[in-house]
Amino acid sequence: MQVWMLKRPRAALWIPVMNGGINKKCYDELRAAGTVTADRVSGLKIGYEKGVFMGLGPGYKKGDWLVRFDTLQPALDAGLPATVVVDRPVIQQILLNNGVPENTVRIKSRIKYYEELGEGQGIKVVLEDGNIAFCDVLVGADGIWSSASNIEEVSYQILLGKDKYFVSTDGGGERQQWFALIREPAGGVDEEATDENPSPKLKRLLNEFSNEMPGDANGDVWDGFAHELLRATPEENIKRRDLYDGQPLITQGWAKGQVAICGDAAHPMMPNLGQGGCQATEDGFRLSQELATVTSTKDISASLQTYFNKRIGRTTLIQTAAQLGSDLLVDFDKMMTIVRISG
Numbered sequence: 168m169q170v171w172m173l174k175r176p177r178a179a180l181w182i183p184v185m186n187g188g189i190n191k192k193c194y195d196e197l198r199a200a201g202t203v204t205a206d207r208v209s210g211l212k213i214g215y216e217k218g219v220f221m222g223l224g225p226g227y228k229k230g231d232w233l234v235r236f237d238t239l240q241p242a243l244d245a246g247l248p249a250t251v252v253v254d255r256p257v258i259q260q261i262l263l264n265n266g267v268p269e270n271t272v273r274i275k276s277r278i279k280y281y282e283e284l285g286e287g288q289g290i291k292v293v294l295e296d297g298n299i300a301f302c303d304v305l306v307g308a309d310g311i312w313s314s315a316s317n318i319e320e321v322s323y324q325i326l327l328g329k330d331k332y333f334v335s336t337d338g339g340g341e342r343q344q345w346f347a348l349i350r351e352p353a354g355g356v357d358e359e360a361t362d363e364n365p366s367p368k369l370k371r372l373l374n375e376f377s378n379e380m381p382g383d384a385n386g387d388v389w390d391g392f393a394h395e396l397l398r399a400t401p402e403e404n405i406k407r408r409d410l411y412d413g414q415p416l417i418t419q420g421w422a423k424g425q426v427a428i429c430g431d432a433a434h435p436m437m438p439n440l441g442q443g444g445c446q447a448t449e450d451g452f453r454l455s456q457e458l459a460t461v462t463s464t465k466d467i468s469a470s471l472q473t474y475f476n477k478r479i480g481r482t483t484l485i486q487t488a489a490q491l492g493s494d495l496l497v498d499f500d501k502m503m504t505i506v507r508i509s510g
């Protein structure tokens with residue numbers, strides 16, 4: 168059966184299946200490539216120093232843990248191994264090396280449009296480069312727009328502030344991954360780099376997370392950890408993007424005829440739980456299982472519906488939790504103020 172995934176292979180969603188589970192060699196290589204983060208502290212930290220609010224209660228003390236969470240015991244209780252972090256290009260290469268037949272993944276194959284040729288008749292896919300492909304199933308995995316100081320002790324932390332927060336995690340190989348979330352209207356663009364200001368993105372972030380008096384625009388002085396990571400990041404590695412999520416597509420579904428969607432195309436979510444890519448991968452796994460049961464092209468539509476039915480409950484819960492988590496974090500300052508006034 169010809170299956171066409173509507174995406175480039177940045178996070179290829181192909182998990183080789185062996186005896187109903189993930190290929191053992193592939194799994195062993197993924198674990199070996201990962202950095203265990205569950206053996207250290209993870210949690211939410213107060214990102215900045217703030218004085219007493221209107222004389223009510225104590226102020227924030229920069230660097231205090233608001234909450235620490237155990238990421239090891241829950242995994243052990245569930246009979247699962249400790250969480251590991253693996254770089255996406257590494258995951259992609261391991262998946263490609265273990266089970267995807269040669270020449271299956273083609274890059275620079277952006278899809279312009281497709282045409283369903285009738286039940287059981289397949290799909291005609293027209294690429295932007297003019298090539299035409301035919302397949303039995305089309306899966307849209309085309310994303311949401313579908314047609315280092317205390318490093319050795321801390322693995323994952325969120326520095327909380329007013330209308331912004333800074334997330335960092337151990338990426339393995341003495342590297343840290345980070346992202347800074349700032350609340351502002353969508354569609355903003357960065358200043359162009361000039362000779363006088365060659366690093367506008369970095370400059371803005373250093374101001375947003377300023378660790379020296381007078382602090383950021385709110386007058387808040389941030390924990391130096393964010394600054395440390397920012398200063399270690401070259402301008403060209405900083406990418407700005409607006410974040411969007413969406414409501415679960417419970418009534419609309421993820422499949423129509425022989426065409427289905429998966430990943431962010433099906434369940435866009437905020438990044439707080441670190442689950443968007445994980446759920447996309449699970450979708451790919453479930454899809455491969457369901458499609459493996461198909462013996463006639465006429466059964467494809469029903470198998471795609473089964474894929475949706477089996478996935479929608481879990482992804483809805485995670486999508487909702489990610490949204491709630493994001494709302495709570497970005498409004499952390501307001502909530503703490505309410506708690507102090509009412510307490």
Ligand SMILES: Cc1cc2nc3c(=O)[nH]c(=O)nc-3n(C[C@H](O)[C@H](O)[C@H](O)COP(=O)(O)OP(=O)(O)OC[C@H]3O[C@@H](n4cnc5c(N)ncnc54)[C@H](O)[C@@H]3O)c2cc1C
Nearest residue numbers: 173174175277278309310346430431438441442443444445
């Ligand atoms: C700051 C941040 C941190 C995150 N951290 C994590 C994390 O720790 N863990 C985690 O699991 N997730 C994380 N996520 C979420 C994760 O990045 C996404 O959920 C995941 O990339 C979705 O995968 P996808 O394959 O559905 O879509 P995408 O990764 O968006 O891929 C879509 C692909 O489709 C291609 N495409 C688009 N249109 C077409 C077309 N017409 N034809 C062909 N190809 C097309 C695009 O070029 C792209 O390559 C994070 C997200 C953000 C923003």
